[in-house]
Amino acid sequence: MASKLWEKNITVNTDVEVYTVGRDREMDMYLARFDVLGSLAHITMLESVGLLTADELKALTDELRDIYSVIERGEFVIEPDVEDVHSQVELMLTRRLGDTGKKIHSGRSRNDQVLVDLKLFMRQRIEDVTRAVASLFATLLDQSERYKEVLMPGYTHLQVAMPSSFGLWFGAYAESLVDDLTVLQAAYRVADRNPLGSAAGYGSSFPLDRSMTTRLLGFGSMNYNAVYAQMGRGKTERIVAQALGSIAATVGKLAYDACLFNSQNFGFIKLPDQYTTGSSIMPHKKNPDVFELTRAKCNKIQALPYEITLITNNLPSGYFRDLQLVKENFLPAFDSLIDILTMVDRMVAEIKVNRDILDDPRYDLMFSVEEVNRLVAGGMPFRDAYKKVGLDIENGNFVPCKSVHHTHEGSIGNLCNDRLRAMFDKTLDAFGFDACHNAFAALLGRND
Numbered sequence: 001m002a003s004k005l006w007e008k009n010i011t012v013n014t015d016v017e018v019y020t021v022g023r024d025r026e027m028d029m030y031l032a033r034f035d036v037l038g039s040l041a042h043i044t045m046l047e048s049v050g051l052l053t054a055d056e057l058k059a060l061t062d063e064l065r066d067i068y069s070v071i072e073r074g075e076f077v078i079e080p081d082v083e084d085v086h087s088q089v090e091l092m093l094t095r096r097l098g099d100t101g102k103k104i105h106s107g108r109s110r111n112d113q114v115l116v117d118l119k120l121f122m123r124q125r126i127e128d129v130t131r132a133v134a135s136l137f138a139t140l141l142d143q144s145e146r147y148k149e150v151l152m153p154g155y156t157h158l159q160v161a162m163p164s165s166f167g168l169w170f171g172a173y174a175e176s177l178v179d180d181l182t183v184l185q186a187a188y189r190v191a192d193r194n195p196l197g198s199a200a201g202y203g204s205s206f207p208l209d210r211s212m213t214t215r216l217l218g219f220g221s222m223n224y225n226a227v228y229a230q231m232g233r234g235k236t237e238r239i240v241a242q243a244l245g246s247i248a249a250t251v252g253k254l255a256y257d258a259c260l261f262n263s264q265n266f267g268f269i270k271l272p273d274q275y276t277t278g279s280s281i282m283p284h285k286k287n288p289d290v291f292e293l294t295r296a297k298c299n300k301i302q303a304l305p306y307e308i309t310l311i312t313n314n315l316p317s318g319y320f321r322d323l324q325l326v327k328e329n330f331l332p333a334f335d336s337l338i339d340i341l342t343m344v345d346r347m348v349a350e351i352k353v354n355r356d357i358l359d360d361p362r363y364d365l366m367f368s369v370e371e372v373n374r375l376v377a378g379g380m381p382f383r384d385a386y387k388k389v390g391l392d393i394e395n396g397n398f399v400p401c402k403s404v405h406h407t408h409e410g411s412i413g414n415l416c417n418d419r420l421r422a423m424f425d426k427t428l429d430a431f432g433f434d435a436c437h438n439a440f441a442a443l444l445g446r447n448d
């Protein structure tokens, strides 16, 4: 039987408590730092509107900064009979400061507290994901440049179709990440609006200065309407999860290509031995388990927005406890995606490509269009050239010319990797991560 922030004179049944708290103590550990930062902004604002004295603000600020250091040192715990991180931090303040600790919750509810914690968490983790994406992007572009002269077959319907190249193949995934980053940035903008001050979801009769907490927490803007601020719970997570899913879809497809191209039947690429796994029975096996698990992990991340949709879809406006469950798969997904990106980055850097693929005559027919185009360039109408090459193939007279001359933007001979790099860098710069770094440093008294 535990004591609760909200407990008055009825005691809570232990089974009910276990059921309702669920995995919140574990999940809220992801939010602890951000809970403290949100509280630092909230008390600064409370003092400015006369709800705390300057001395109380000083005492609370010192203690909260100390709790932040405890979290950083990995020593923070949510005690077994404490419901969540919000209760734990308030309890610690009250133990240290008595009544002053109890004043922190004026004009606030755990509903807007968890909202702001989640948004601060998302902003931080989106930045971490972005850095991992940037590293993989750079590796893919390097590989694209390194192997830009090496041709490979391009497929449609998994049938040999046209000449392609490793420059195109690696570069395609780099460009896919540019679009994924654009989507992630849109999600970042949604997460970058301050819900604090919406309290239980309907605002407060205290004259809260919401512009001040918005500024103090480095948010780009606020969720103005208190009811909408609460409606953002679950919606913001879903939007961010969709953006994570977009990255996961890119990486999952790359992983599948890599498994396929690594198989003996293709033999296009070789994965580094130390990144393959053996078989307990077949002595020759070097299996691409890393890419296989990557594919499955990427699929799990893509399931996340659907799970969040199902949890939140049929809720009316206003807070519901259902929302708590969104945390369980959402919060750990960032670490999972960062692990994936880091591992794939290492693998891609080590991939060796087979430079002799096209010596195999089974790929000769992919040069058929090149031959048609050569005849067209010499003056023959396209349909006649198409027919002639078709008949040559039928009669066994087709001799492929294996050099290709593709010059347009984004083709084998003109990859435009410098433009991809420029698009990526521009997107990266537009996030504006410094706003939160500076704000957090100021709240923690750590700015130089």
Ligand code: ARG
Residues within 6 Å of the ligand: 024, 084, 110, 111, 114, 319, 320, 321, 323, 324
């Ligand atoms: N653990 C809760 C959650 O994540 C915190 C908010 C509690 N609010 C409430 N009205 N019970 O939703």
